[in-house]
Amino acid sequence: MAEARILVLGAGPAGAATALGLRRMGYAVTVVSDWRRFAAVEGVSQRVLEGLRHAGLGDALAQATTPATRQVHWSGERLQLNQECLLDRQRFDQALRDDLRRAGVELIAGRVREVARQRRWQVSLDDGQGVAGDFLVEARGRQAPLAEGRLRGPETLSLLNLWQSSPGTPMSAVESLDDGWAWMARLADGRCYWQITLDAAAAELPGKAQLPDYCAERRRQSSLVAQVFGPEALAPAQVHARSSTAILAGSCAGADWLRVGDAAMAVDPLSGNGIFQSLSSALQAPAVINTLLRHPERAALAQYFHQTRIEQLFLRFARIGRDFYRQEQGRAGQPFWARRQGWPDAQPLHQAPDWQAVRVQPQPVLRDGLVSEAEVVVTADQPLGVWHLQGVELAPIVRGLQAGAALARLVAPEQQAMVARWLHEQGYR
Template structure:
C-alpha cells in the first residue's frame, strides 16, 4: 500500500519525527494538531539536540539556543550541574510545523472531535472537517484517549506557574520538597516558570480559585526561588494543573494504527527529558508502519518490535526516575518519596554483565526500511538483543569466540577501529 493515506494526530516531537520519516519513505502524510493552550518552557540536554538533528527537525533544533546555568538542591546538598538548554515550547511547536511543511507534509491546525473506524479511519475536527486515512498514528501525548489496559505509576500532578519578572541571565534549578519537588527557570527576557510536582492522592490542594495563592505561598518558603527570581515570584501567578503520572499502554500497535510518544508511554518528569523520550519511541515508527503497509505478512513481527521497544524504553526511564527519587534519602520515609523510590520494580537500570548469560536468539530487527527477523545477541543489559556493533554483526562473533576462534580470525577483514570496538564490547560482557 505505497499509496496509503496516513493521518498523524499530533505535531509534537513524536508525531513530527514519525511524519518526517514516513515522508522520506514516499508516503503522503497529513498531520492534525491543536495549538498548545498555555506558554511553557522545557529544559533539554545534548541528547535531545542530537535526537532532533537525527530526526531532521532542523527548525525545531534551532530553537534550543538558550543555555542556562542549572542548580540542584537534593538530599540536603547544593550542586551546580553544568547547563541545560531552555526551549520555549510554543516557539518550538511552531518550528516543528515549519519542518513538516518544508518536507511536504500537510499540516492541519485543529482539534480532533472524534475518530471512527469506517473502512479505515475517519477523523472529524471541531470545524466539521472530515479526514480519512488508511493508517492512523496516535501522537496526541497525554491528551490521547486512554488505551485499554495501562500500567500506571503513583498518581502525580504538576502545577505550572508563569509570570513576568525582570530580565536577567537565563537560569534553572530543581529542589526537593517534603511532599514533592519543584523545577524552575528564568529566560533572559524575564519570563519565569516554576512547576511543583506532588502526589495527586495525598496532596492537600485547595480549589481552583485558590491554587495561585497556594503556589505563591509555597514559593515564598523556597530559598531556591528567592535566589533565582525577583520579588515578583512572591505574588500569585497563572497556574496550569496537569497530570504527570507515568503510564504505559499495553497495546501500542495494530494492523492499521500505531501509538507513539506520550500516547504510548509517558514517564514521570523526573526520570528524564520528555522530548528525548518522545523521540526515542518514535524514530522506529516509520519503518514499523512501512512494514505493516507493504509487508502485511510480517505484521505480527513489526507489532512485536514496536511494542517490546516501547515497554523497554518505559521501564528504563521509570527506573532512572526511581533512582533519582532514591537519592533523596533525607525524605525517604515521607509518603511522596516512599511511593516512588520503589516503583516500578527493584531491577537495576543497568544489569551486571555475565558472559555465561549471553545468548543467541532470533528477534525482530530493522533492516533498511523493514522489520525483519535476525539472529541477535541477548545480554543482561540488552534484553531485546544487539544485532550490529559499528557495522559488525555480533552473533557470528560470539559463536566464533565460544568455538575457540581468535578475534583476529573472526575480524580479519574489519578495520582496526571496528576490531577495537568489538574487543571492548566483549570485555564489557565479561568475556576475558
C-alpha cells in the first residue's frame, strides 16, 4: 500500500524525522506545520548531532556547529564544561524544512484548525486550506490536543527572556535557585537568552504586563547572570511563557494514526535535550507506520511496540531528571525541589544485574523496515529485551547457557570476548 498518503502535523525534529523515513520507504508524505511564534535557542549535545545524522537531517545538523563554553552552578558547586553546542531554533526549523523539500516531501505552511476522521483524515487550516490523507502522524509537540489517560508530572512553568547585546564569545550556563533553576545563553551575534523554570502552583508571579520587570529583578539577584551577560541583562526584556510539565500521552498509536515527539511524551527540560527526546521517539515511527499500512494483521504488535517504547523512554528521561534534581541537596526541603526529587518513582535509573532474572521471551522487534516478533533477552535493566549484540543474536546463547552448555560451544571464537563482557554485565559468572 505504498500509494497511501500520510499526513504529518508538525515539522519539528520528530515530525521531520518521521516524514523523511517514510519518504525513503516510498510513501507520499505531506507535512502541515505553522512556524514557531517566538525566537529561541537550545543547547544540544553530541548525541543530538548523532541523532540528526542518523535521521538524515543534514541541513539541520549543519545548524548545530557553534560550540559554547558551559558553566554549571549546582548544589553549591561551580563547574566549567565544554559539552554544548548552541542552536538557533528559527534557523534550525528552516533547515528541517529544507531537508524535507530536498527529499520530496510536500510542505504546507499553516495553522491547523480542525482534524476530523471520516473515510479518510481531513485536516482544515485557519486560512481555509484543507488536506486529506490515509494515515495521520501527530507531531505538533506540546500544542497537540491532549490525549486521554495521560500522566503528568509536577506542574512546571518556564519564562524565556530574550534581548540583544554586543557580539561576543558564545557561552551558556545553568544555575539552581531556591524556587527553581535558570538556563542562559549568549550567541556570537549578541543575542541573549535567559530562561527560569518554576513550580507553576507555587510560583508567586505578577500579571503578564509585569513579567518583564519580575524577570529582570530575578536576573539582578544572580552573580552568574552578571558574569555571563553585560549590563543589558539587568533591564526588562521580551518574555515568552510556556509549560515545561512532563506529560506522557495515554495512547500513542492506533490503526491509522501515531503520536511522536513531544505530542507523545514531553519531559522536564532538566531531563535532557528536547531535540534528542523527540528524535528518540520518532526514529522507530516509519517502521511502525509501514507495518500498520502493509501488514494490518500485525497492527496490535506494531501499536504495542510503539507504545511500550514511548513509555520506557518517558520513564527513563523522567528518572534522569529526578536524579539531577536530587543532586541539589542544599535545597532539598524547598517545595520546588521536594516535588521533583521523588517523581516519577523511587526506581533507580539502572537496575542491578541479576542473572537469575534474565529470561528469553518473544517481543516485537524491527526487521527490514517492519515490526515483527522475535525471541529477545529480557533483563532487569532492559525490560523490553535485547535482540542482537553487534549482530550476534543473544536468545540462543542465553538459552544454551541456562541449559548448561559452555559459552565456547555457543559463540564463535572471535565473538566470545564481546559476549562474555555482556554476560558479565548481566550478572553471569
